[in-house]
Amino acid sequence: MSDNSSRSIRIAILDLYDGFPNQGMRCIRELVNHFAENTRIDVEWDEFEIRKEENLPNLSYDVYISSGGPGSPLVSKDSSWENKFFNWIESVEKYNNKVENRIKKKIFFICHSFQLACRYFEIAQVCQRKSTAFGIFPIHLMQAAGEELVFEGLNNPFYSVDSRDYQVIEPNHNRLEQLGATILAIEKERPHVPYERALMAVRFNENMIGTQFHPEADAIGMSLHLKTAEKKETVIKNYGLDKWQSMIDQLNDPEKIMWTYKHIIPNFLQNVVNEFSLVEI
Numbered sequence: 001m002s003d004n005s006s007r008s009i010r011i012a013i014l015d016l017y018d019g020f021p022n023q024g025m026r027c028i029r030e031l032v033n034h035f036a037e038n039t040r041i042d043v044e045w046d047e048f049e050i051r052k053e054e055n056l057p058n059l060s061y062d063v064y065i066s067s068g069g070p071g072s073p074l075v076s077k078d079s080s081w082e083n084k085f086f087n088w089i090e091s092v093e094k095y096n097n098k099v100e101n102r103i104k105k106k107i108f109f110i111c112h113s114f115q116l117a118c119r120y121f122e123i124a125q126v127c128q129r130k131s132t133a134f135g136i137f138p139i140h141l142m143q144a145a146g147e148e149l150v151f152e153g154l155n156n157p158f159y160s161v162d163s164r165d166y167q168v169i170e171p172n173h174n175r176l177e178q179l180g181a182t183i184l185a186i187e188k189e190r191p192h193v194p195y196e197r198a199l200m201a202v203r204f205n206e207n208m209i210g211t212q213f214h215p216e217a218d219a220i221g222m223s224l225h226l227k228t229a230e231k232k233e234t235v236i237k238n239y240g241l242d243k244w245q246s247m248i249d250q251l252n253d254p255e256k257i258m259w260t261y262k263h264i265i266p267n268f269l270q271n272v273v274n275e276f277s278l279v280e281i
Helices: 024-037 080-097 112-121 143-147 173-179 219-227 229-239 241-251 257-261 264-278
Strands: 008-015 042-049 063-066 106-110 125-141 158-169 182-187 199-205 208-211
Touching (some): 008 024, 024 042, 024 264, 080 112, 106 112, 112 125, 112 158, 125 229, 125 241, 143 182, 158 257, 219 229, 219 257, 229 241, 257 264
Parallel strands (some): 008 042, 063 106, 106 208
Antiparallel strands (some): 125 158, 182 199
């Protein structure tokens, strides 16, 4: 067995924010930097602007974290940048399917990227919601998530930031079985409305996983976002002052989004390290 403490991990962060101001990229950078500080493995990372620059990473990276982003995951169909994004996913799949490539490339898809991945793999319907989901919500783990190391240490339900106008519903179970994919989490039950619960996390295959919610969101960024005059006014107008205050209060609860922040992406990265240690190079 090789000593992986002398090996470096190369991480590519895919930016799908299309140039819009956001807290997501800052949070991902900080999570990667925290991981680098807490591991014996040297960590190198680079960013790639996907939508404006159409700049996709090559296969020299070990890990890929693909961000959320604004806008519709549907109108980009057949666009130049989306075609390149889908071709990139396919190239990672082909690499991982080669037996001689013993160390596999890992991908984590977040929110907008997750919706695109669901379209790419054709596992469910991606459509617009009746209303925007915005806030801190419970995420319910499915039974299959009990064996998912990415969710290790989380309660059921756990809490995370959800911010989206679109959703992934009506899973194609035949397609899921064909791919060996697994639904890991769904949104909160809403018995008072006649809508299907959305998929909130899926393992697409052994090396690719994604979440509809934002596991990278931290209390600092969310608080700054909510306290901007524009966002505060929007939340109060659409949901009321009590909703805005409740979200601020929940940010101070260490067992809610900060617990999620400290577990999901760190677990994902740590599992990569663990797999390296089991593979002879």
